[in-house]
Amino acid sequence: MEKSVSGNQNLFELTEKSLEDIRYWTWSELLDALRLCQNLMPVASSSGVIDKYLDSLIGRVASSCETSPCPSTSSADSSGFRLSCDTKSTESLRNSAFRATWWFEDLASFEPFLIETLVKQMVSKNLDHGILSKFLFYYQKSRFSAAKTMDEKCKTMETVIEMLHLLDLSCISFKTLFGMLRITLNLKISKCSRNKLESMIGFQLDQATLDNLLLPSPVGSSYLYDVNLVLRLLKSFISKGACCVPLTRLRKVASLMDLYIAEVAPDPCLKPSKFLALVRSLPESARDSYDAIYHATVMYLEVHSGLSEEEKMKVCSGLSYEKLSSEACSHLACNKKFPSKSAGQALITQQVKLKSLLQETNQASPYLDSPCSFVETGSPGHEDQQIVLYAGKLDLSTENEKLKEHLQGMQWRVLELEKACRKMQNQMAKMLKSRISSHNNARSLPRLCS
Numbered sequence: 001m002e003k004s005v006s007g008n009q010n011l012f013e014l015t016e017k018s019l020e021d022i023r024y025w026t027w028s029e030l031l032d033a034l035r036l037c038q039n040l041m042p043v044a045s046s047s048g049v050i051d052k053y054l055d056s057l058i059g060r061v062a063s064s065c066e067t068s069p070c071p072s073t074s075s076a077d078s079s080g081f082r083l084s085c086d087t088k089s090t091e092s093l094r095n096s097a098f099r100a101t102w103w104f105e106d107l108a109s110f111e112p113f114l115i116e117t118l119v120k121q122m123v124s125k126n127l128d129h130g131i132l133s134k135f136l137f138y139y140q141k142s143r144f145s146a147a148k149t150m151d152e153k154c155k156t157m158e159t160v161i162e163m164l165h166l167l168d169l170s171c172i173s174f175k176t177l178f179g180m181l182r183i184t185l186n187l188k189i190s191k192c193s194r195n196k197l198e199s200m201i202g203f204q205l206d207q208a209t210l211d212n213l214l215l216p217s218p219v220g221s222s223y224l225y226d227v228n229l230v231l232r233l234l235k236s237f238i239s240k241g242a243c244c245v246p247l248t249r250l251r252k253v254a255s256l257m258d259l260y261i262a263e264v265a266p267d268p269c270l271k272p273s274k275f276l277a278l279v280r281s282l283p284e285s286a287r288d289s290y291d292a293i294y295h296a297t298v299m300y301l302e303v304h305s306g307l308s309e310e311e312k313m314k315v316c317s318g319l320s321y322e323k324l325s326s327e328a329c330s331h332l333a334c335n336k337k338f339p340s341k342s343a344g345q346a347l348i349t350q351q352v353k354l355k356s357l358l359q360e361t362n363q364a365s366p367y368l369d370s371p372c373s374f375v376e377t378g379s380p381g382h383e384d385q386q387i388v389l390y391a392g393k394l395d396l397s398t399e400n401e402k403l404k405e406h407l408q409g410m411q412w413r414v415l416e417l418e419k420a421c422r423k424m425q426n427q428m429a430k431m432l433k434s435r436i437s438s439h440n441n442a443r444s445l446p447r448l449c450s
Helices: 011-019 027-040 043-047 049-065 087-092 096-101 112-124 129-146 150-164 174-184 191-203 227-237 247-264 272-279 291-303 309-316 326-334 340-360 382-392 397-449
Strands: none
Touching: 027 049, 027 112, 049 112, 096 129, 112 129, 112 150, 129 150, 129 174, 150 174, 150 191, 174 191, 191 227, 227 247, 227 272, 247 272, 247 291, 272 291, 272 309, 291 309, 291 326, 309 340, 326 340
């Protein structure tokens, strides 16, 4: 290959000479040359021949949006890359989608290692990432339909994932990524490739739906859904810190997780640690209300009635009592499946809300002598200490019953105060509107007189 024999040029010299005229090659000739290179790897790669072939191919693909390529080698006219054509052909090629994807079918027959080299060079030459992602999805489907073994499918999937990971995530179809994830559940792809696929999905988790997340658990697992996978996706979503995620996206994922937690809570095999991990996977700021989490906790405790008091307290520790509605707090205090200490915390939270309402409406004095009033102290942490001390005394059933009655009475007072607040706000709004109207009328009188 490297030595001349009887005055004849060696193979490398002949190849180099032929490459000088590569710009005149037809599209089909270029594809044939690349297919031959697949059988000569790594010789073709080390000699730089394959890079020149790929460079020419990429140049033609890149310019196809401005000029008219041959649609495919399977067409009747295989003259290759045409820079001019008749009016009818020009009209048919004005479709931008066709101009961008005409080469998909021709390159789908290449082996994964060649596709990897090709896509890397395309990325380096700044080809459109949206088009490249569509090609990779097309390549995966095409190769899977022709693959004969699971190893072939694994290699194809790993290559596609690796190449997608090089692209801008905003140019990749989220729906198709989840489709790939479902396919990989039955494939033994490398851990590195799986992690990259999950990270791409996790970064865009706010685009997911509940159906996307309800993936079956791996073979051999006792629980219904793959909770560990969802936890990994959530970890990817806030990998740069929850403070770096826009609040709108964070709350969208929180709403999605509320639905997911409610769906998996009735699973009798779901461990308390996993349930709590799901609840705590997002910061408290991601939710305006914890009512949905409370209802999911109710379902979980009903199904897992055999939990100890300590385990129940651990499950309930994921609740934010300050973000529970009055109705939820009242229901919690009456629910015997919840530990008594949780009921105590709900009571103290209601007391704080009631005190705040009393102060806002300037009607605190008539209520300060009621059983639900606070003992004022100068200590900043006194209320927190009161919560812990009071909750610790609620082990007796009689105290628990008194607590429920007390909380129900408080609930009625809170509702009455809320109505009073709304009434006052409406009255103030009417007064303000009346004053503005009077002021405008007063200003208009001089103009009428003049």
